[in-house]
Amino acid sequence: MSAVPSGVDVALYTRWRPEEVAAGISDTGVLQVLHDRGGAVYLHDRLHAKFFRTESAVLLGSANLTATALGWSFSPNIELLVESTRDRIVDVENCLSTQSTEATAEMAREVDEIAKLLPGVPTAPELLGPAPESAAIWVPHLRMPSDLYTAYSRGPNSLTSRSAPAAAVDLAALDLPMGLDRVEFQVLVGHRMRQQVLLQKLDRFLETPRRFGEVRDELARLTGCDREQAEDAWQTTMRWMLEFLPHRYLREVKRHSEIFSRRTGAMDQTNEV
Structure with missing residues (x-):
């Protein structure tokens, strides 16, 4: 107006x-x-x-x-x-x-x-002008993905003041229906993640087991983030992948190196309810 x-x-x-x-x-x-x-x-x-x-x-x-x-x-x-x-x-x-x-x-x-009196869906803060082109690539914001269901079922303000805005952004990006129980929520979030541009590109990249730094650098290339931002983003994204797609991804620590990979035969595998 x-x-x-x-x-x-x-x-x-x-x-x-x-x-x-x-x-x-x-x-x-x-x-x-x-x-x-x-x-x-x-x-x-x-x-x-x-x-x-x-x-x-x-x-x-x-x-x-x-x-x-x-x-x-x-x-x-x-x-x-x-x-x-x-x-x-x-x-x-x-x-x-x-x-x-x-x-x-x-x-x-x-x-x-x-x-x-009716169940609602928490919404994220909206941009005040046209979104930059990079906004089409969603990167998870909430550092503790195990808290996402609490934000979904009780509202983002049920989390800390630091986590609430991040959860709101993620819930808006995922665009979930109302009334999911925890199991339905876990499965649907995993499915939504696999439809996202960034996750699809990382999924292909992880066909070969990768060290932490390799994935961080690839994420920086895909998003345009600097090294420090990409490191934080990969730490968060990795947690989300293990939380919501545990049957698809594997994290191992070998000789003080963190290795992340896609599980063998996981190309078409989805979580079971």
């Missing part, structure tokens, strides 16, 4: 389902943001269309009005937005204008109260 010139009338059409507010998909806080600018929020419970319209331009596509959809988060979606014309959406706008209800502060409070 800070990019919208003053004097421009702004209207937001959305929906406030308590389960979506609890999960962070919707946010009643938009009401105050719009009211501060003299705008309004309108609610339609069946709304699923995504479009952005000014007096002269229309964008149609899959992107919601979120940082994840617009590429401003640590783990952005791949979306479509294409230019169109207002005549293509006039019927949708007419439908919304006749069937939607203007949101009020009382409605927002009611939805928020119900949302508190």
